[in-house]
Amino acid sequence: AHCVIGCQASLATNYMETSAVADLDWENLGFGLVQTDFMYIAKCGPDGNFSKGEMVPFGPIELSPSAGVLNYGQGLFEGLKAYRKTDGSILLFRPEENAIRMRDGAERMCMPAPTLEQFVDAVKQTVLANKRWVPPTGKGSLYIRPLLMGSGAVLGLAPAPEYTFMIFVSPVGNYFKEGLAPINLIIEDNFHRAAPGGTGGVKTIGNYASVLKAQRIAKEKGYSDVLYLDAVHNKYLEEVSSCNIFIVKVEERLVSVDELLEADEVFCTGTAVVVSPVGSITYLGERVEYGKQGVGVVSQQLYTSLTSLQMGHVEDCMGWTVEL
Numbered sequence: 001a002h003c004v005i006g007c008q009a010s011l012a013t014n015y016m017e018t019s020a021v022a023d024l025d026w027e028n029l030g031f032g033l034v035q036t037d038f039m040y041i042a043k044c045g046p047d048g049n050f051s052k053g054e055m056v057p058f059g060p061i062e063l064s065p066s067a068g069v070l071n072y073g074q075g076l077f078e079g080l081k082a083y084r085k086t087d088g089s090i091l092l093f094r095p096e097e098n099a100i101r102m103r104d105g106a107e108r109m110c111m112p113a114p115t116l117e118q119f120v121d122a123v124k125q126t127v128l129a130n131k132r133w134v135p136p137t138g139k140g141s142l143y144i145r146p147l148l149m150g151s152g153a154v155l156g157l158a159p160a161p162e163y164t165f166m167i168f169v170s171p172v173g174n175y176f177k178e179g180l181a182p183i184n185l186i187i188e189d190n191f192h193r194a195a196p197g198g199t200g201g202v203k204t205i206g207n208y209a210s211v212l213k214a215q216r217i218a219k220e221k222g223y224s225d226v227l228y229l230d231a232v233h234n235k236y237l238e239e240v241s242s243c244n245i246f247i248v249k250v251e252e253r254l255v256s257v258d259e260l261l262e263a264d265e266v267f268c269t270g271t272a273v274v275v276s277p278v279g280s281i282t283y284l285g286e287r288v289e290y291g292k293q294g295v296g297v298v299s300q301q302l303y304t305s306l307t308s309l310q311m312g313h314v315e316d317c318m319g320w321t322v323e324l
C-alpha cells in the first residue's frame, strides 16, 4: 500500500448541547459536538513551563481580542479516541504519538509544548473525568481534542507571550454519514492544501481553515470530501480535507493522479474517519468508480483489524493501547 501524507479538516456540522447521558442516541452519534462535563486547561508563561493543569467544567474560555491564536493563527490541534471494552474498561490508542506530533508542531509554530508525560497524563485525566460519555462498546468512541494556542496578547507579528494547552472531549460515531459504505471524492485542482516550505506537515489550525471553501463547494455538489493534488506539479496525490488517502498498490512512491484513476481499491484513513472506502473520484469532470461490489477487501480487513484492536477485542501485540 502506498501512503500519502495527510492532515485532516472538516466542519462540525451539528452541535448538540446535552447534560444527561441518558438523552444521547448512541446509535446515531455522528461527528457533531456533544458537550461533556469537564475540560483540562494548563497555561505557560514566558518561562516556557506549563502549569500543573486542572480539570474545570466544560465551557467558554476567556481570550484577549489580541491573542496570538486569533490574530495570527498560532495554534495546533490533536485528535485521538478512547474506546470502551466489553468489560467496561477504557482503552486509549497510542496517545504518546499524539504528544510527539504536538511537540513537533509546536516547534514549527514557535510555541512551547507540554512534555509527553504531561500530555498523556492530561488525556487520561480528561477521559476519566468524562468517563460516563465514553460510548458503550461498538457504539462509537470518545473523541479527544487537545489544543495548544498562543493565548497571550500580541499586536505586531510575533510569538505570543503566553500559551494555553487544553483538552475537551465528545462522544462520536461515524465521521462520514456513509459509515463504512464507500464515499465519493472530487479532486478540486484549483485548491491546494500544502506547499513546500509551508506548514502542511504539522497539525496547525490554519491548514484546516484554508480548505473550508473547497470542501463547501464539493459538498454543495454532493461529494463527501475533496482530494488535493500537490501544489508544484498539480499531479501527485496529497490528502483529503479530513483524512489521509491510501491506494491499494504494491509500491511505495509518489502516485500521480493518472495512476489513481486506475487503482483497484482506494480508501481514506484518519483518527476521525477510521477507515473509509472511496466509491468514486471525480477529476476534470470525469467520474471513476471503485469497488462496485461494496467495501473493498483491504479496506474491510484494515477497518476490522484496527477497530478490534482499539476496542480490545483482540490481543494487542504491538503495545499500542493504554488501559485506563
Ligand code: COI
Pocket: 007, 008, 009, 010, 079, 241, 242, 243, 270, 271, 272, 273
Ligand atoms: C483527524 O482525524 O486526524 C482529523 O484531524 C479530523 C478532524 C478534521 C475532524
